[in-house]
Amino acid sequence: MAESSRRAARPSSKGGLPNLLFAVAAAERPPPDLRGRVHEVRVLFPWGSLLRGVLALDEDVAAGIAALVAPGGVIRALVSVAERDAATLGVPPLIATDRDAIARRWTTHGLAPTCFEPAISHVIEATGSSWGRRLTATGATRSVWELELRPGSGRPGRAG
Numbered sequence: 640m641a642e643s644s645r646r647a648a649r650p651s652s653k654g655g656l657p658n659l660l661f662a663v664a665a666a667e668r669p670p671p672d673l674r675g676r677v678h679e680v681r682v683l684f685p686w687g688s689l690l691r692g693v694l695a696l697d698e699d700v701a702a703g704i705a706a707l708v709a710p711g712g713v714i715r716a717l718v719s720v721a722e723r724d725a726a727t728l729g730v731p732p733l734i735a736t737d738r739d740a741i742a743r744r745w746t747t748h749g750l751a752p753t754c755f756e757p758a759i760s761h762v763i764e765a766t767g768s769s770w771g772r773r774l775t776a777t778g779a780t781r782s783v784w785e786l787e788l789r790p791g792s793g794r795p796g797r798a799g
Contacts, residue, residue, distance in 0.1 A: 666692055667699040669707050677707040682716040684770045684783075690730060693718060693786065695744030705748035714750065714788040717758055717766065719774060719781045733784045741786070751791030758785040 649655035664670050666689055682704075685693050692700025693716045708714060718733065725731045738755040745751060763771045763783050774781055 665703070667697075667703040669703050674706045676709050678709050678712045680704060680707055680712070680714040682714070682718075683766050683768055684717055684719055684774075687728065690718065690720070690728060694730065694741060695748065696730065701744070701748055705745075705750055708750070708788075708790060710790060712790065713753075714786075716786040716788075717763065717771075717783055718786055719783045721781050732782065745788055746791065749790055750788040752786060753789050754785055754787035756785055758783040 644661055646654065647656040647659040647661075651657060660673075662670055662673065682689065682693050688697050688700050691697035692704055693714075695701040704714060720728070720730050720732050722732055735756075738752060741755060742752050760775045762785060763775050765771075774783055
């Protein structure tokens, strides 16, 4: 986070993001000042409860993530689950037909998937993460899925 923060502090003309905020908090308990105010939430290669939350399999984490999103906001995630992760995480590898189940789970939090597809290598590489580099290395066989969620109609407490 320190390197990303340093890059974000650069002038806008050099790729800086002056309105970017980094917060260290449990996903299921986001800072109250950020609730309903975040225009873009990015989750890259989550693991454990955060992975289950991004897939709306952990209700508390999913609710915390959903609480952050401002009207018109977006959640973007890159998710990778391999067969060997299933026993450890309780999450099977993702397949295209999982979109409907993910959509049903996120609907209870007022969000709907606008994208759920295999991520292409340049999207993975653009994260700049070491995990992303490993996943795009020659011979890597883990699939990576791009998930995008936006407020949908029926969002609790908000007009659609």
